[in-house]
């Protein structure tokens with residue numbers, strides 16, 4: 001980091017502080033992870049210097065001899081890993097990837113049927129503040145009030161009534177396995193395209209612990225930076241028959257030049273994700289989430305749907321006399337980072353809802369296991385039960401830092417920095 005330090009000490013210092021923060025906190029945001037040093041090296045590489053609008057062999061710029069090989073290789077890896085017929089690795093992130101799919105397959109005013117945002121769906125599945133809810137008609141299915149799970153008969157009934165042009169399955173806050181086969185059948189019954197948005201669970205799918213949407217889905221979108229543990233980016237995979245439409249929607253429909261440094265880093269992440277070690281990782285993510293869920297249940301916490309099948313847990317705090325926001329802020333002061341979240345049928349407003357969302361992907365990447373999950377559940381309970389006791393929260397923060405010291409974080413080496421501590425150490429964990 002010598003160059004960065006001498007050119008821009010302010011950014012350098014923020015990077016150092018953020019590195020310490022990521023090392024010394026327990027990161028439970030289920031969409032976050034630690035990518036490897038190899039991914040970071042590819043992501044921070046001179047591939048960023050190249051413009052390459054178009055696709056391999058069909059570029060609008062000369063000088064693509066290595067970039068074409070790079071993108072071709074990464075697309076091949078994506079197809080092989082997911083069993084897809086076609087892959088586009090150019091979308092800048094998950095939201096533009098979904099937008100590209102709608103641009104490819106829908107006309108303005110067509111209907112997008114997705115899981116309602118407060119029930120765990122994503123903004124880009126037709127929520128009204130998103131462009132996807134403005135250019136297209138949104139049809140929203142919900143989870144069942146009692147079970148907290150998707151009721152596939154209700155989804156079918158709604159689809160038959162509303163006749164959407166596309167049905168989206170995928171979520172940001174759904175703790176249960178998605179039945180992609182059922183969604184595929186429903187889509188076929190009503191003549192809709194079926195989009196599986198696997199942003200959160202891509203790593204679980206390639207790790208063999210969540211069923212794959214392929215071959216049921218016409219199109220699959222995913223981010224690459226969540227459980228897949230790659231750089232910030234996205235991919236679209238689809239049936240060969242839709243390849244041309246999808247590619248044209250990404251470029252020139254929506255984007256200009258691809259981020260080649262990201263493409264390279266996605267390639268590295270896909271290679272890592274094809275190893276037995278990654279399968280072990282995915283299995284451990286699910287085990288850890290289950291242990292954390294059981295330990296919270298044992299301490300009187302209510303979990304949406306009663307538990308988890310995947311990497312995330314949605315805690316409904318309405319029986320705890322704290323709001324999601326109060327809990328998330330107090331936990332952050334204790335070095336436990338999560339986010340407040342609506343729970344299905346939440347009587348509170350989204351800016352201060354009843355729930356918090358927890359996930360195991362990042363802590364599992366550090367090698368934490370069931371005994372650490374038990375400890376984390378106990379700290380969460382301690383903080384939420386003593387939400388106004390700053391001394392108690394500071395004590396937990398100290399214990400959290402002690403535990404984190406025992407678990408190196410992939411990709412973060414303080415030796416990379418000349419001075420191993422930031423100048424504003426006291427700000428860490430604030």
Ligand SMILES: *Cc1c(COP(=O)(O)O)cnc(C)c1O
Nearest residue numbers: 093094095122170171172199200
């Ligand atoms: C995270 C996520 C996205 C959006 O990804 P960004 O990279 O934040 O734009 C889309 N869909 C789902 C289901 C997600 O979880």
